[in-house]
Amino acid sequence: MGFSIPNSDRTDVTQIVVVMVGLPARGKSLIAGKVKRYLRWTSVKAEVFNVGKYRRTDNPHPDAKFFDVNNTEGEKARKAAAEAAVADMLKWFQDKDNKVAILDATNSTKSRRKWIYDKIVEANLLHLYVESKCDDEDLIMSNILEVKTSSPDYVGQDPEEAAKDFRDRIRNYEKVYQTIDESEKNLTYVKIINIGARVVINQIQDYLQSRLVYYLTNLHIKPRSIWLSRHGESEFNLSGQIGGDANLSERGQRYAKMLPEIVKRSGLPKNAPLTIWTSTLKRTSQTAQHLQKELGWEKLQWKALDELDSGMCDGMTVPRTDTLSPDRILTVMF
Incomplete structure (x- = not known):
């Protein structure tokens, strides 16, 4: 902060x-x-x-x-x-x-x-x-x-x-x-x-x-490691829609299942008390579900990690937003 x-x-x-x-x-x-x-x-x-x-x-x-x-x-x-x-x-x-x-x-x-x-x-x-x-x-x-x-x-x-x-x-x-x-x-x-x-x-x-x-x-003077992962592909990613709270696609689910093994291979410290942080959106929680089940880590949600609100464009495709008037686009942006 x-x-x-x-x-x-x-x-x-x-x-x-x-x-x-x-x-x-x-x-x-x-x-x-x-x-x-x-x-x-x-x-x-x-x-x-x-x-x-x-x-x-x-x-x-x-x-x-x-x-x-x-x-x-x-x-x-x-x-x-x-x-x-x-x-x-x-x-x-x-x-x-x-x-x-x-x-x-x-x-x-x-x-x-x-x-x-x-x-x-x-x-x-x-x-x-x-x-x-x-x-x-x-x-x-x-x-x-x-x-x-x-x-x-x-x-x-x-x-x-x-x-x-x-x-x-x-x-x-x-x-x-x-x-x-x-x-x-x-x-x-x-x-x-x-x-x-x-x-x-x-x-x-x-x-x-x-x-x-x-x-x-709140200072930590000893080195710590942070792993960052994008959420798996969502249904809105497939349809090209903006924002929303969509579930993972089939391919996104496969990524979520692979994620624990990917993390293990990345040099995970033994017996480290790690915590999983996600946004409150379904696609991030679903991406982390196998990490939580297989590795037994605590999973916490933080709303500050949510994607920025897309306003009136939420759920629209990019071509659909092109039909908005300039004034309405400015309202969305600012």
Whole structure:
């Protein structure tokens, strides 16, 4: 589901800083990228400011020791990177058409979050802290192996050694990590726990903030597969009629019977809890009937998937619509 803000109202949209919070390997950068794409799709100008990119300017391939709390030089370099990212972000907001900046970093301590909050308030911007928490070890290790071993920090390194070093980096962050709690109840935040298994929301006040929270609470950060199928040939397809709620033709029924095997051959994941979605029209439900019977999946109908209403042309053939006057055709179209 998306929304778009009319151009005439766009200057009234507030400017918001989305501040990512969480340990490494919790999907923060993935979430940040998805939020940016979603906002741009809805015509809201957004940008990600990744502190790691700023840090790599002077420290392109640090090992885990760089992130040790006792490493004063490392701490100094990380703070400098954060300051540079925040400075560029605030400069970006000088263009009032720019609406949402995503500060992508661990922001793992209350003192760091307070420093960022003060900068945001000083610049007269709104904020939304997004904390991604995960204690599922399988999910964490999957993220380390699938994502972090391809990080710019580990280019050219052995994947196993990179994964080990990154695990050590996480342990260093764990020593100082402070989750958002009641002591920060003045913050506007959403806390996503174990990839959406539980969500905590606090102090949402602005319209755009609420739209971001809606998107975040419905976000899937793990890959998913979607199979799309046209309905089988209908009786109206044979007769050349528009719209309607016709049954499948004989050939359409044959397609419906073949569909379960076609889906199986397409690389169906084993034991995956899949759901069949159809429109409310008979031809789509009949196309899915054998999938439901043979594979035992739940089948749901959604009226939003129905074909657009053909108006007075419903049930007509295309040649028949040619006999309508131009005024009546415009009525059908608009």
